[in-house]
Amino acid sequence: MCPECREGYEDDVPVCPAHDAALVSPDFFPTDDTLAPGTMVGEYRIDRKIGGGTFGDVYAGEHPLIGKKVAVKVLNRRFASDPETVSRFIAEARAVNKIRHRNIIDIFSFNTLPGGRHYFVMEYVEGQTLAALLQQKRRLPIPTALQIAQGVASALDAAHEAGITHRDLKPENVFLAAERDGSHFPKLLDFGIAKLVDDDVAHKTGSGVLLGTPLYMSPEQARGKKVDPRSDIYSLGVMIHEMLTGSVPFAGDSAMDVVLKHDTEPPPAMASVCPDLPAALDAPVLAMLEKRPRNRPASAGEAVAALALQAVEVGLLPRPPLPSGVESARAPLGNGELRATAQAGRSAPAETPHARTEPSSTERMSALDSSSVNRKNGPSARWLFAVLGIAAIGGTASLMARSRAPSDEPFGPGASSGMRDESPEPERIPTAAPSPAPPEISPAPAPTPATSASASAAPQSRPAKPVKTRTPPKTPNLDPILGERE
Numbered sequence: 001m002c003p004e005c006r007e008g009y010e011d012d013v014p015v016c017p018a019h020d021a022a023l024v025s026p027d028f029f030p031t032d033d034t035l036a037p038g039t040m041v042g043e044y045r046i047d048r049k050i051g052g053g054t055f056g057d058v059y060a061g062e063h064p065l066i067g068k069k070v071a072v073k074v075l076n077r078r079f080a081s082d083p084e085t086v087s088r089f090i091a092e093a094r095a096v097n098k099i100r101h102r103n104i105i106d107i108f109s110f111n112t113l114p115g116g117r118h119y120f121v122m123e124y125v126e127g128q129t130l131a132a133l134l135q136q137k138r139r140l141p142i143p144t145a146l147q148i149a150q151g152v153a154s155a156l157d158a159a160h161e162a163g164i165t166h167r168d169l170k171p172e173n174v175f176l177a178a179e180r181d182g183s184h185f186p187k188l189l190d191f192g193i194a195k196l197v198d199d200d201v202a203h204k205t206g207s208g209v210l211l212g213t214p215l216y217m218s219p220e221q222a223r224g225k226k227v228d229p230r231s232d233i234y235s236l237g238v239m240i241h242e243m244l245t246g247s248v249p250f251a252g253d254s255a256m257d258v259v260l261k262h263d264t265e266p267p268p269a270m271a272s273v274c275p276d277l278p279a280a281l282d283a284p285v286l287a288m289l290e291k292r293p294r295n296r297p298a299s300a301g302e303a304v305a306a307l308a309l310q311a312v313e314v315g316l317l318p319r320p321p322l323p324s325g326v327e328s329a330r331a332p333l334g335n336g337e338l339r340a341t342a343q344a345g346r347s348a349p350a351e352t353p354h355a356r357t358e359p360s361s362t363e364r365m366s367a368l369d370s371s372s373v374n375r376k377n378g379p380s381a382r383w384l385f386a387v388l389g390i391a392a393i394g395g396t397a398s399l400m401a402r403s404r405a406p407s408d409e410p411f412g413p414g415a416s417s418g419m420r421d422e423s424p425e426p427e428r429i430p431t432a433a434p435s436p437a438p439p440e441i442s443p444a445p446a447p448t449p450a451t452s453a454s455a456s457a458a459p460q461s462r463p464a465k466p467v468k469t470r471t472p473p474k475t476p477n478l479d480p481i482l483g484e485r486e
Contacts, residue, residue: 014254020215022255033077035059041072041119042111055079055089060124069124071105080117092191093120099162103155104188105175125187127178130239131171138246139274142281142316144184145243146308148176151186152236153300159191160229160299166191167227169235170216171242214255214262215248219291222259230293233300237288240307244281245273249289263291280310 002009002016002023015022034057039046044061051058056075062068079085096107109121130148134140140148152174159166166173168190176184214222218234221227242248249268250261267289269282284307290296297303311317 020213020255020258033057033074035074041074041113042109042121044070044072044121046072055085056119061121071122071124072119073122074113074119075117077115077117080115086118089118089120095159095162095164095191099155099159099164101155101158103151103186104158125175125177127176127184129172130174130176130186130243133176133184134171134242134246140243142244142311145240146304146311146317148174148184148186148243149236149240149304150301150308152188152239153304155186155188156229156232156236156300159188160232164191165227165229166232166235167221168213169232169239170213171239174239214258215251217259217262218293219263220293222262228293229299230296233288233296233303234290234293236300236303237285240285240288240304241267241270244277244285245270247273278310278314278316280314281307284310 002018002021009016009023013023034049035041035046037047041059041061043063045064047060047062049057050060050071056073056079059072059074061070061072063070075086075089079089090110093107093110096104100106105125106123107120108123110118111120112118152169156166156169166188169188173188173190175187175189177187179185216235216238218227218231221231238248250258250265252258252261267286269279270277270285271279271282284303287306288296288303297306308317312319
């Protein structure tokens with residue numbers, strides 16, 4: 001009889017074809033283990049039996065007062081007196097509560113029946129196991145398979161972070177809660193043979209067969225070696241292979257044949273089993289099925305993410321939307337839109353009312369250059385031209401006066417009033433910014449000979465740049481002044 005489904009087989013059949021579990025004698029299952037409907041287990045009333053396994057049975061129950069539905073797992077009477085089995089039963093409840101993840105069935109009560117058998121109470125979920133779904137569909141669509149794999153990987157990563165290795169990952173231990181939209185929400189079950197990091201005991205059944213299911217067992221677990229979270233990653237790869245192809249990577253006439261194939265034979269690529277599957281999906285799954293644990297992905301989530309990425313690349317899954325601005329940067333560019341589209345992807349931040357625009361270094365240098373030009377062609381240049389013009393007029397008048405009536409007397413006050421600067425103002429060079437006009441210059445008193453000499457020498461000490469001027473200024477009329485002296 002199969003300990004999983006309780007189906008009977010002939011004596012020459014060693015394992016259950018459906019579950020690949022070693023068959024046991026019917027005496028292995030006492031007839032009085034099943035709880036009758038209406039039996040009270042703690043606060044809950046048993047309604048019906050909904051499942052069973054080697055170590056215990058699962059019942060649907062309900063709180064008689066508030067109507068809360070639960071699932072109750074009761075340890076078989078055969079193992080009630082086995083300390084190791086009882087410790088494993090307790091460890092399952094402790095492991096689940098240590099992890100506390102939404103993709104793992106919650107356990108919230110633990111106690112013993114009057115006869116001494118242990119039980120714990122779990123959340124009740126409507127749905128079916130992954131094994132039942134595969135029996136109906138055989139193969140699952142890629143989006144459905146990846147959705148289930150992502151949920152299982154999330155639960156495994158949470159368990160591994162808590163220091164727990166499941167060690168019995170298989171479709172029978174993945175429950176699919178039915179969602180309103182028709183999708184499946186996976187929940188991981190049965191941590192009965194889960195291994196803690198600090199637990200070095202090799203757990204076996206009474207017949208000496210290692211715990212676990214050979215079809216999904218990692219090579220190191222099949223050899224009885226110490227296992228770690230990477231063993232669960234291998235089992236997850238076997239499950240993904242089965243969901244997408246409808247068959248497990250290795251099968252055989254006996255559990256030993258399957259174990260040897262896991263240990264020695266390379267796994268087949270999914271595209272070789274189902275040619276309709278893209279070959280791009282093979283590499284992520286084959287990485288999970290590496291014989292050496294160190295060659296497998298670092299986490300279950302990383303392994304499934306690599307598979308989902310390949311499914312997106314080949315168009316089997318929709319590409320997730322990108323944030324605004326990134327889409328235009330990744331878009332193909334061409335036909336003159338290369339620079340414009342790339343710049344559009346890097347949109348400038350919006351200007352706020354209080355924002356101040358800081359000039360760039362190039363703008364600062366341009367401003368400095370403009371100001372330098374303005375200074376060269378601004379008021380300073382006009383002052384220089386005016387001083388030179390006045391000095392030239394004064395020198396000419398002095399020479400003419402000395403040639404007509406040499407005298408050492410300086411010009412009187414009247415001379416000053418008669419002299420007027422009639423020289424045209426130098427041509428103004430347009431500047432970038434308007435500058436204030438220079439103040440009007442009053443003519444200085446007529447210089448003495450010494451002063452004239454110094455004034456004449458002034459232009460030589462600081463030569464000016466040649467400037468194109470208009471018609472030379474007319475010589476001022478000095479007859480009234482000279483007439484008075486005569």
